[in-house]
Amino acid sequence: MKTIEQEAILIKGLAANDTEAIETIYRDNFTVIKAFIIKNNGYTDDALDVFQEAMIVLFEKAKSGSFTLSCQLQTYLYSICRRLWLKKLQKQNRFNPSIETIEEIVPVDDEIEYHEKKNSDFLFMESALKKIGEPCKSLLEAFYLEKKSMPEIADLFGYTNADNAKTQKYKCLVRLKKIFFAQYKNKD
Amino acid sequence: MEDNLLFDAIERYRNGQMDEKEELFFEELKKNNPEIDQMVAEHSFFLDELERMSEQKKLRHNLKEAENKLINEGFISGSNGKTKAKIIYLWNRYRRTIAVAAAIACIVSLSTATVISKYSENKKEAVITPLVDHKLNQFEYKLNEIEHKLKDATTAAAPARPKFKADFRATGFLIDGRGYLITNAHVVENAKNLIVENKKGDQFYAQQVYSNSTTDLAILKITDTSFQQVNGLPYTFPRSAAELAEPIFTLGYPREEVVYGEGYLSAKSGYYGDTTSYQISISANPGNSGGPVINQNGEVIGIISSKETNADGVVFAIKTQNIYDALKQVKKDKDITIKPPTVNTLKGLNRVKQIKKLEDFVYKVKGN
Structure with a gap:
């Protein structure tokens, strides 16, 4: 113990x-x-x-x-x-x-209930990420999860400059949010 | 593109990357602009979820790693081989069922063993019932006696009627007009006195001249002097085997009255593949033993002997071929020549007429 x-x-x-x-x-x-x-x-x-x-x-x-x-x-x-x-x-x-x-x-009922609700959100996010496909998925992951900087990402993904990468990231983000929130709202 | 900048701002605000002045300005913007405020909330929530998902993914990965490490170490056993756990699981789940099943199996095997050991010496009797009627209806018997007395009073020249109380009743039929009858060995074995009675009610003493418990065939001879030779036995005894599904019928004495029954040949062998008999499907009851099994051409193809106790409509009949063997044996042992009829007068008749011709030759066999 x-x-x-x-x-x-x-x-x-x-x-x-x-x-x-x-x-x-x-x-x-x-x-x-x-x-x-x-x-x-x-x-x-x-x-x-x-x-x-x-x-x-x-x-x-x-x-x-x-x-x-x-x-x-x-x-x-x-x-x-x-x-x-x-x-x-x-x-x-x-x-x-x-x-x-x-x-x-x-x-522990509260914990379990909270977990179950959150777990479905987790599944929404995961499936939404899968749906937007590559390179969007990797691009967003690199920026938001791995916290890479824009110039780094531009280099990694072969964009001519950071601004270009940023525009691309923005487009991907809009798509991901659209899919995620659509699922999230359908849940209720 | 404005949204792009806004997202950027929200992210910087959320991550605390704004300087004080910018942050104040942004908060002011939020306060005065509910639309932007809502966007901030929404985007923040989204980013939270995204990060949470990523962290959970990482955690799941780590958990899996830890699991694998411990499994490899042997600390967690039985993951790949579900077997041990599965057995415990199945045991837990089904132990009551298993207990009941085991108990039933135990009882069944014990009782089976008892039954088998009890009957193994005479298994034929165990499962098949000889069709001799040992429970003679006392009422019927008395009725018969009265009838006979009446007959005695009215008819002067009545044949001798031996008076004795019979213990069993079965069936027999003539094979030779001089008074030779065929019946089952199990009918006459242990019988001290034998009486045969024809349809008219004439009774005659008879003796067995042949009995073979293996084939279950017996030949009786009417010894009574009152018996007069009968001619014109209508049926014949074919030497060839009968065919499957052949329609058959029988006459017998499951009661005091002669009873007709019909059916078909259901198998060319008898109990446990016994090739000396047929399996027939017919309604047979105690008393039918020794009755002739006749096909539509009026040929006696067999002799009813027994039925399977625990099956419905499974009756066994001794093949006619055995009769010829018996006749040979009688000739050899006792120098008695029994001549089976050679002319068939039943062929081509309808069933009612066949029975009319036939019934005079089928006898009730009684004894004590």
Whole structure:
């Protein structure tokens, strides 16, 4: 068991996408989750999926900055995984009413709900990016995600100058936004 | 192009890249211009989403990496080989079903073993029922007795009527007008006294001259002196095998009254592929044993012997060929020559007429 300080560091590491922190969280918690999933009609692969999703939930929480753990990290992860797995079982009509709980749990419904909503947004953005195609996708990724400068991008993508690249980026951005918001509005 | 500049401004504002003066100006612009304000909000949201997606993608990648590392290390086992987990999963999911199935299998195998061991010595009897009627209807019996008494009173020259209480009833039919009848071996075995009765109700004592429990054939001889030789047996006994699907009929005594039944030849072999008999589909009941199986040409193709207990309409009939073997044996053992009829007078007649001619030659076999 890790101290609260150690766990806080781990969560910060996760928020910063630190591979070492991620690995440690896996090592400390996966076995319990796997035991739970297998005990409740799942495979190891299901456990991996559920754990990964729980990590994303935790990541989002950690990112929001205001997050502090009110319980042990394992309890929190276990609660999330349990909730996620229950939902999955229900979706597959394999709901096991006597789902076994071997650990204490904390309420995590808000997190799950938020995660599910955000997860669909994530899918919208991803599919919108796929739809605009190349070179638009790479161009936007280079500017907005990799934070490359315009002259750099012009050089990379073979535009004559930065202004040219900027115009191109603008056109791509308009298209992406159009597709993204169209999907986003259709959702409601 | 104005939008382009605006996006640029929004991005710089969002990222805090504006200097103080510019930022103030931009905020002023936002405040006075709801349209621009909305655009700022929208674009910021969009960029947030874009960045969030990218971060999540990176995270998913990292998570996958961590997973793979741990799997390679062996810390997480059984991912590629689902097997162990799958078995546990299946076990968890189906353990109740499995338990029930196992219990049923256990009961079934035990009871099967018991049944098999109990009946393995005489499996023929176990699954097939000889069609001898051992549960003689007492009422019918009494009725018969009264009838006989009445007959005694009215007819002076009545044939001798042995008086005894029969334990079983079956069927037999003449093969030789001098008083030789064919019936089943299982009918007459263990019988002390045998009586045959014709349609008119005349009863005669009979003795067995041949019995073979393997072929289940028996030949009886009417020993009663009151019996007079009958002529004109209408049927013949073909040596050739019968054909599949041939329509057949029978006469027999499943009750005190003679009963007609018809059906067809359903297989050229009998129980468990027994080639000495046929499988026929006909309605047969205890008492039909020993009855002739006759085809539409009036040829006796077999003798009803048994039926499968747990199947419907599966009746077995001994092939006529066996009769010839029996006759040979009788000739050899007892020097008795039995001559089967050679002229068929049933051929070409309709069924009603066939039966009229036939019924005088089919006897009720009773005994105790």
